[in-house]
Amino acid sequence: xxxxxxxxxxxxxxxxxxxMVISSSSxxxxxxxLEINLMSFIPMMTMISESKKNAEASIKYFLIQSISSSLVLxxxxxxxxxxxxxxxxxxxxxxxIALGVKLGLAPxxxxxxxxxxxxxxxxxxxxxxxxxxxxxxxxxxxxNFKFMMFLALTSAMLGAISGLNQVSMRKILxxxxxxxMGWMISIMILNSSIWVIYLILYMLVSFMSxxxxxxxxLNFFSQMFFQKNNSMxxxxxxxxxxxxxxxxLMGFTPKMFAFEIISSNFPILIILMxxxxxxxxxxxxxxxSSFTLSQQNMKSNYKNKQKKxxxxxxxxxxxxxxxxxxxxxxxx
Numbered sequence: 001x002x003x004x005x006x007x008x009x010x011x012x013x014x015x016x017x018x019x020m021v022i023s024s025s026s027x028x029x030x031x032x033x034l035e036i037n038l039m040s041f042i043p044m045m046t047m048i049s050e051s052k053k054n055a056e057a058s059i060k061y062f063l064i065q066s067i068s069s070s071l072v073l074x075x076x077x078x079x080x081x082x083x084x085x086x087x088x089x090x091x092x093x094x095x096x097i098a099l100g101v102k103l104g105l106a107p108x109x110x111x112x113x114x115x116x117x118x119x120x121x122x123x124x125x126x127x128x129x130x131x132x133x134x135x136x137x138x139x140x141x142x143x144n145f146k147f148m149m150f151l152a153l154t155s156a157m158l159g160a161i162s163g164l165n166q167v168s169m170r171k172i173l174x175x176x177x178x179x180x181m182g183w184m185i186s187i188m189i190l191n192s193s194i195w196v197i198y199l200i201l202y203m204l205v206s207f208m209s210x211x212x213x214x215x216x217x218l219n220f221f222s223q224m225f226f227q228k229n230n231s232m233x234x235x236x237x238x239x240x241x242x243x244x245x246x247x248x249l250m251g252f253t254p255k256m257f258a259f260e261i262i263s264s265n266f267p268i269l270i271i272l273m274x275x276x277x278x279x280x281x282x283x284x285x286x287x288x289s290s291f292t293l294s295q296q297n298m299k300s301n302y303k304n305k306q307k308k309x310x311x312x313x314x315x316x317x318x319x320x321x322x323x324x325x326x327x328x329x330x331x332x
Contacts, residue, residue: 007047013040014130021134027076034072034102034134038065041131045123057118061127064101064111071098093144096151099135103181104174105151106158113162113174121214124170128177128210129203136199140188148189153271156182160278167221169213172282173206176243179275183258186268192261198254205251209239224290237287244283245276 013036021033045058075095097108104112116124139148159179166172180202188195216236218224224233242249247256255276262269 005043007044010040010044010047013037014044014126018130018133022137027079030138031069031073031076034069037131037134038062038069041126044126045119053118054120055118057115060111061115064115068098068101071095071101092142093147095142096139096144096147099139100148100151102135103132104178105181105185106155106178109155109158109178112178113171116170116174117168119170121170121210124173125207125210128173128206132181132199136184136188136195139185140195143189145189148185149268152182152185152189153268154182155179155185156272156275157278160275163279164282166282169218169220172221172286173209173243176279177206179279182275183255183272186272187258187261190261190265194254194257194261197257201250201254205239205242209243212236212239221286221290224286233290237283237290240283241280241287244279246280246283 017033017037017040020036021030024030024033042058042062045061046054071094075091075098078091101108116127119127155178157179159175159177159182163172163175163179166175180198184195184198184202187198212235213219216232218236224236238249242251245251245255258272259269262272
């Protein structure tokens, strides 16, 4: 697709809009930052491919985000007209619903995997990571405790269970992202700033997973059977297991921090740990089946390219394994 401006132009406004929301001192600039963020990401979604899936994903994303932005604006305007505590308690619920839709929290999550399926790996990474920052920052300031805890626990469980029968790598990461959002929201509303550390580390492990799939051109799990290089498979699955939170990899570090916060709320801890175990189950199942099932012989004409990809994935694998270091420091 031919854009009027360079992709760097849209990336600049994407980053600037998020900074605007974080540093905002008024409700209007909060809403304006969300709108600029939306309008800068839509062209980035359509600039790489003109396929039907890509166009459909862009339209779905635009409609969902526009509806939720309208609800955000409605709650802000209503608060200015009738600024009373009794009205704001109900308006905070509307605001949380709108932001839950923006984040793709269950049960408002059905659009998220479908949009992910039609995007490139780079745009999928942005959707899973950077696009979460602004709505989560607003939620951290205004939230209804019971409602947001319901969304968090529902997201953690549904995200884990829904990933069991998926074969698309994008949908697997999408449902994993929904489950991780449940962890982050739970930590946030229990009055802890550790959710920021969780988000940063989640962005790191998601970056490594998406880059591995992008470099190897992997879109579906069945394509892993055609990879004859077992070392490459091990590196890819190290990143996947790190995304799932397998100890002692990097992805387990934020969850270990979360245990200390949630340990006083035993029912919440049980639900979140159960969701994490389910997520690890289907990641481990993917790894085992990829190594044990028969492979088809395929000729490789890209040895030099495979070497470069191996070195790149080795770096991400080392970063995943480096999660042992902070765990050892905490234990000591």
